[in-house]
Amino acid sequence: MECDVCGRAMWRWPTLPTERDEEIWSCSWCHASTHVGGDWFEVARPPYLPVEMRWETAVADGLPLDVSHAFGIFDRTLCGIQQVGMSPSEYGWLPQRGNACGACREAAGVIDDRWPQAMKGEDARVSVARRL
Template identity: 80%
Template sequence: MWEEEIWSCSWCYAATHVGGEWFEVARPPYLPMSMRWERAVADGLPADVSHAFGIFVRTLCGIQQVGMSPSDHWWLPEREYVCGACREVAGVIDGRWPQAMRDEGARVSVARRL
């Protein structure tokens, strides 16, 4: 039986997947803001404002609702009906990714050698 853990950085929100069938350490590459987060859905969130689903079952602006989950749709920060606080946090997080770590080969997967 194998297990997998996902570690998320609370500073830059980079995710690292550890474990799995081949005990791989996978670090997904940098994604632009419009492809990094899904729209948050939950009872109690206003329908006329789009919030980004972050990590630790919260929106980027810090809202936590019981049953919150990411939707099947991208959260698009350039839209006018998005939460301004989520947009601001997304910009701060995006700025934390070093330019040298943004190309496709900068974050790689490493499998355990058997």
């Protein structure tokens, strides 16, 4: 699948068969995601979110408690740390905080810059509803 934001190839997340029958695709360049299938949409494309609203704090045994890392995609932090059992927390990652990882902050800025201005509008990404 081609990313509608940057035009690069997307990566399909491995999923277990479920009732919803949904595929999740992510772009490793701009981190846009696309959901295909599911209960409500055939194609759902979440809109752009600014850096301070886009990422969750990563949690895993072995991550230092005094540094806040952003959970990216592919089970890694934005700065590239991968730990067994890492997941996003229920809390947003705030790059402006003093304990935010500097490398995660830099990566978040680079990723944000990869989104064309035209794709940063609330209605820029088009979702296609299932026809009944």
